[in-house]
Each structure stands twice: as structure tokens, then as C-alpha cells.
Amino acid sequence: MTIWQIVILASIAVLALKLVGYIVPPSFVEKPVPARITNLLTVALLSALIAVQTLGLGQSVVLDARVPALVVAAGLFALRVPFILVVIAAAGTAALIRAFA
Amino acid sequence: MRSAESSAAIRSAWAVGLAVSAYGVSFGALSVAAGLDIWQTCVLSLLMFSGGSQFALVGVIASAGASAGPAAIASAALLGTRNGLYALRVAPFIGGPLAKKFLAAHWTIDETTAVSTAQPTIEGQRAGFWWTGAIIYIGWNLTTLAGALIGDLLGDVSRWGLDAAAAAAFLGLLWPRLTQLQPVVVAIAAAVVAAVLTPALPAGIPVLVAALVAVVVGLTNWLGPKPASAGESPS
Numbered sequence: 185m186t187i188w189q190i191v192i193l194a195s196i197a198v199l200a201l202k203l204v205g206y207i208v209p210p211s212f213v214e215k216p217v218p219a220r221i222t223n224l225l226t227v228a229l230l231s232a233l234i235a236v237q238t239l240g241l242g243q244s245v246v247l248d249a250r251v252p253a254l255v256v257a258a259g260l261f262a263l264r265v266p267f268i269l270v271v272i273a274a275a276g277t278a279a280l281i282r283a284f285a
Numbered sequence: 286m287r288s289a290e291s292s293a294a295i296r297s298a299w300a301v302g303l304a305v306s307a308y309g310v311s312f313g314a315l316s317v318a319a320g321l322d323i324w325q326t327c328v329l330s331l332l333m334f335s336g337g338s339q340f341a342l343v344g345v346i347a348s349a350g351a352s353a354g355p356a357a358i359a360s361a362a363l364l365g366t367r368n369g370l371y372a373l374r375v376a377p378f379i380g381g382p383l384a385k386k387f388l389a390a391h392w393t394i395d396e397t398t399a400v401s402t403a404q405p406t407i408e409g410q411r412a413g414f415w416w417t418g419a420i421i422y423i424g425w426n427l428t429t430l431a432g433a434l435i436g437d438l439l440g441d442v443s444r445w446g447l448d449a450a451a452a453a454a455f456l457g458l459l460w461p462r463l464t465q466l467q468p469v470v471v472a473i474a475a476a477v478v479a480a481v482l483t484p485a486l487p488a489g490i491p492v493l494v495a496a497l498v499a500v501v502v503g504l505t506n507w508l509g510p511k512p513a514s515a516g517e518s519p520s
Contacts, residue, residue, distance in 0.1 A: 194338070223468070233341055234459065
């Protein structure tokens with residue numbers, strides 16, 4: 185696949201999912217199981233992406249400067265520091281460790 | 286003249302909208318670092334317009350390139366399912382002709398749902414939805430372009446720690462959802478599943494397998510709240 189095909193197909197899929205909510209009957213929302221699965225799906229995907237982005241290198245698992253950067257990010261989020269500052273701090277932590285390692 | 290309810294909703298819209306628009310810079314920079322060009326990055330923000338799905342798509346492409354296309358599309362779509370659920374809550378107060386509903390659907394995301402459903406009156410809900418949607422749509426797309434231009438200038442990804450910034454961005458989206466035991470357990474289990482499977486499966490697939498944790502826990506409601514409080518509000 186080309187990057188353009190991925191970008192267009194994924195965008196159409198995400199937009200279609202938004203439209204589905206305007207078409208299906210509202211009684212669906214009263215049912216707890218689909219609501220619960222959807223909420224937990226977001227949690228599971230985000231957490232799995234964090235693991236892969238922090239530890240993955242191609243198809244291998246490595247421990248490098250990304251791990252302390254993520255620990256710093258978690259600490260700052262716990263202190264309610266704004267999103268954009270935390271992201272910059274995480275990047276800076278990894279960059280500093282790599283510059284002096 | 287605007288009612289007090291509308292004014293309160295519009296104030297919330299500005300506060301949330303400006304804060305969220307700032308994320309666009311990190312998305313734009315990470316997307317270019319992942320190998321997308323500036324146009325592709327901007328089309329994602331214009332057309333997909335859902336932060337979690339956009340970060341997921343460029344995250345998979347960053348680790349595996351265009352060959353992981355199907356996994357990248359599936360990750361983005363699965364993260365987009367919650368927007369469909371939000372639409373169910375928002376649709377009753379939107380109303381109007383088909384074109385208006387279509388635009389509303391495009392703008393149905395975490396923040397528009399959170400601001401609008403928090404308003405006490407229908408008038409406030411409508412104002413909250415449309416103002417939040419417009420502010421974030423314009424802000425997110427402008428900051429995406431700015432981030433893409435910055436990322437293009439920076440060049441080498443790991444030297445600037447942009448690979449670590451991606452994980453931190455996902456953590457920022459996840460953090461507000463870790464308010465109860467059940468999502469915390471799902472998050473830990475999904476991370477372990479994805480990490481353990483990474484050496485064994487092609488890039489992008491471990492994340493999709495980890496999503497099954499949510500399906501299993503969601504169906505059984507293991508460690509979940511009592512049924513009366515099962516309908517969670519969007520964050």
C-alpha cells in the first residue's frame with residue numbers, strides 16, 4: 185500500500201464510524217456492554233501503543249532512552265502539567281540521554 | 286442576545302478548544318517524523334480529525350512503514366469506534382438538515398462531546414458542540430501544519446527524542462481514562478500483551494491483538510463497576 189492509500193482509507197473509516205452513531209437507533213446507547221467495550225477498547229489500544237512505541241524497535245524489544253522519557257512523562261501527567269509541555273519534556277529527556285550516552 | 290447558558294458553553298468551548306489545539310503541533314511533528322509528507326499529515330487532520338486515531342496511524346507507520354498499512358488502518362478505525370458512541374449521545378440535540386448532521390458527525394470527538402453534554406440546556410448543548418467543534422477544527426489544522434513544518438526542519442527523529450514524544454502523547458490521551466480499577470487493569474494487560482507479542486508478530490498486529498483484552502473484560506465486566514453505574518461518561 186502507498187502512504188496516500190493508507191491516509192485516505194483510514195480517514196474514510198474513521199469518518200464512517202462517526203456517521204454510524206447518527207444512523208443507529210439511540211436505544212443502543214442504553215445497553216451497557218457495547219458502551220463498556222468501546223470505552224475499554226480505547227484504553228487497551230492506547231496502552232498497547234505506548235508499550236510498542238516505548239519498547240519496540242522494528243520487531244525486537246529494547247530498553248533505551250525512551251523508557252526514562254516515559255517515566256518522566258508519567259510523573260508530569262500525575263502533577264497535572266499541560267499535555268504539550270509533557271510531550272516536550274519527554275522528548276527532551278530522551279534527547280539529553282542520547283546526547284551524553 | 287445570547288443567553289447565560291450559551292455564554293457559559295462558549296467559554297468552555299474556548300478553554301477546551303485552545304488547550305487541545307496545542308496538541309496539533311506534536312501530531313504534525315510526529316507525523317512527518319514517521320515518514321508522511323506535509324500534505325499527507327494535513328489531510329489526516331482535515332479528513333480524519335480524531336487525535337487518537339491520527340496518532341495511532343502515524344505510530345504504526347513509524348515502526349513498520351507503509352507495508353503495515355492494513356494494521357495502521359485497523360488501529361485508527363478501532364480507536365475511532367468511540368466517536369460512533371459519542372454520536373449517539375450528541376445526535377438527539379443536533380437536529381437540522383442532512384448537511385448539518387454530516388458536519389456534526391465529522392466534528393463528533395472527545396472534546397465536543399464532553400463540552401456539549403456537560404451543558405444543562407439544549408441551547409447550551411448546541412452552542413457548546415458547535416463552538417468547540419469550530420475552534421478545535423480550525424486550531425487543530427493550523428497547529429498540525431505548524432508542527433509538520435517544524436518536524437520537517439528537525440530531520441533526525443531520535444536525536445530530538447521525537448520517538449519518545451510519541452509514547453508520551455499516547456500516555457496523555459490515556460491518563461484521564463485511568464480513573465477506576467477496571468481500565469487500569471485493562472491498560473496494564475494490553476501493554477504486556479503488545480510487548481510480549483512484538484518479537485513474534487509483524488509490526489502493528491500486536492496492538493490489534495492487545496485490543497482483545499478490552500473485548501474479553503468488556504463482555505465479562507471483570508473487576509467492573511455495578512451495572513447501575515456501567516454507562517461511563519466521555520472524558
